[in-house]
Structure formats: C-alpha cells, structure tokens
Amino acid sequence: MSHPIRVSEIFGPTIQGEGALIGQPTVFVRTGGCDYRCAWCDSLHAVDADYRHTWAPMQAEAVLAEVARLSGGRPILVTLSGGNPAIQPLGPLIEAGRTQGYRFAMETQGSVARDWFADLDMLVLSPKPPSSGMGVDWVAFGACLSAAGEVRAVLKIVVFDEADYQWAREVAGRYPSLPLYLQPGNHTPPPPGDDAAAVDHAGIEARMRWLVGRVVADGWYGATVLPQLHVTLWGNTRGV
Numbered sequence: 417m418s419h420p421i422r423v424s425e426i427f428g429p430t431i432q433g434e435g436a437l438i439g440q441p442t443v444f445v446r447t448g449g450c451d452y453r454c455a456w457c458d459s460l461h462a463v464d465a466d467y468r469h470t471w472a473p474m475q476a477e478a479v480l481a482e483v484a485r486l487s488g489g490r491p492i493l494v495t496l497s498g499g500n501p502a503i504q505p506l507g508p509l510i511e512a513g514r515t516q517g518y519r520f521a522m523e524t525q526g527s528v529a530r531d532w533f534a535d536l537d538m539l540v541l542s543p544k545p546p547s548s549g550m551g552v553d554w555v556a557f558g559a560c561l562s563a564a565g566e567v568r569a570v571l572k573i574v575v576f577d578e579a580d581y582q583w584a585r586e587v588a589g590r591y592p593s594l595p596l597y598l599q600p601g602n603h604t605p606p607p608p609g610d611d612a613a614a615v616d617h618a619g620i621e622a623r624m625r626w627l628v629g630r631v632v633a634d635g636w637y638g639a640t641v642l643p644q645l646h647v648t649l650w651g652n653t654r655g656v
C-alpha cells in the first residue's frame with residue numbers, strides 16, 4: 417500500500433472558477449495541509465491544524481473511486497488543490513486516473529517540487545505576492561518548473577494592491593514564456609467553518625476594474641485578467 421493522501425474534501429462536478437481552465441467542468445480533490453500561511457488564505461479549513469481531524473487519510477484508489485462516483489464514471493478534469501497538494505503523495509492517483517482517461521490539473525505555490533508533476537496535464541504555479549506575508553523561494557519554484565518538464569505550466573497571481581501588481585510584473589519578467597493570469601484578491605475570505613460568511617462583491621469588482629485599468633495603462637498585453645467566477649456565483653460557499 418502506498419502512503420495515504422490527506423484529503424480535506426472531494427466535490428463536484430462543478431466548473432473551475434479561475435485561471436487558465438476557467439469554466440471547464442471538473443471534480444476538485446482538495447488536500448489538507450500547507451507549508452504556507454497566507455494572510456488572506458481562502459481555504460483555511462485545508463490549512464489550519466485545528467481542522468486536521470477533518471482531513472481523511474485515503475488511498476489513491478479510494479480517491480479515484482469517489483471521483484468516479486461523482487463524475488458518473490465518465491472521465492473528467494480532476495483539479496488537485498489544497499492546502500498545498502505538492503506535499504501529498506499524489507503520484508499513484510494521477511497515474512491510475514490517467515489510465516482511466518481522467519485529466520489532472522494541479523495548483524501549488526511552487527514551494528515543493530515532485531517528480532510526478534511531469535504526469536500532470538497542467539501545472540498552475542501560483543507564487544504568493546507581498547500582501548500574503550509569505551516569501552517565495554525561487555530556487556524551489558524553478559525546481560517545480562523543471563519537474564513539470566513538458567507539461568503545460570502557467571502562472572496565476574492574486575493581486576490585492578499596487579505592490580502586488582508591481583511584483584507580478586517582476587515575476588512576468590522572470591518567466592516571460594509562461595502564460596500569466598492575474599486575479600483580483602478576495603479580501604473577505606471565509607473564516608474556516610463559516611462558508612456562509614459574506615463576500616464584499618462590490619469591493620472585489622472595484623479591484624477587478626482597477627486591475628484591468630493598470631494592465632491596459634501599462635500596455636501589458638501578455639497578461640490575462642480574470643475574476644474568481646465561483647466567488648461571483650456562489651460567494652464563499654464551499655463544495656461548489
């Protein structure tokens with residue numbers, strides 16, 4: 417038996433709400449545990465150790481069986497999220513799923529590289545900007561890109577303010593060949609255990625308009641600016 421995966425939640429099908437695969441039907445597998453603690457994390461139920469008791473240790477076969485149950489047995493895009501899914505042993509899940517026709521996209525901050533990144537269909541690297549309170553280890557980040565090899569890799573950066581925006585420009589300069597997605601941050605993330613917490617939609621939309629304005633004013637035509645569609649549709653509600 418392989419090491420179990422710590423699973424916070426498996427849900428769907430729904431649509432991917434952000435980034436390069438926005439709008440695509442998918443089942444989410446959210447793993448528990450993260451080596452970061454971002455100031456505005458919107459998934460604290462999968463990060464905070466107080467919620468560790470809710471993270472189920474599951475074998476890859478059991479995870480895949482649940483994904484198949486949810487998708488009606490039809491192959492679907494599986495989105496590996498967290499927490500930081502890179503700290504979980506996901507290689508056997510991806511290998512088994514791909515033989516059954518499932519596709520796998522994973523989002524990680526890029527702090528831990530794994531050789532199984534090369535088996536993904538897409539790697540979304542989401543380095544955290546200054547407003548997160550976290551720092552990026554660019555050596556580890558580069559190792560993640562190297563591990564992905566020929567796999568399609570994209571950058572996604574959450575932007576809350578001008579300092580984040582300028583930082584995103586620097587990151588784009590560092591990795592000019594990677595598609596880059598900018599996303600206005602949600603400054604009203606749910607406290608863990610309260611997914612009914614109100615979202616400041618007007619505030620997020622104002623940040624989106626500001627972000628579009630900054631990109632256009634700078635002639636930064638290589639960037640793609642997208643809102644979090646699931647937040648627009650469902651607020652902070654989990655499992656959708």
Ligand code: SF4
Nearest residue numbers: 450452453454457499
């Ligand atoms: S890396 Fe992601 S999951 Fe981890 S604390 Fe930051 S926002 Fe939350």
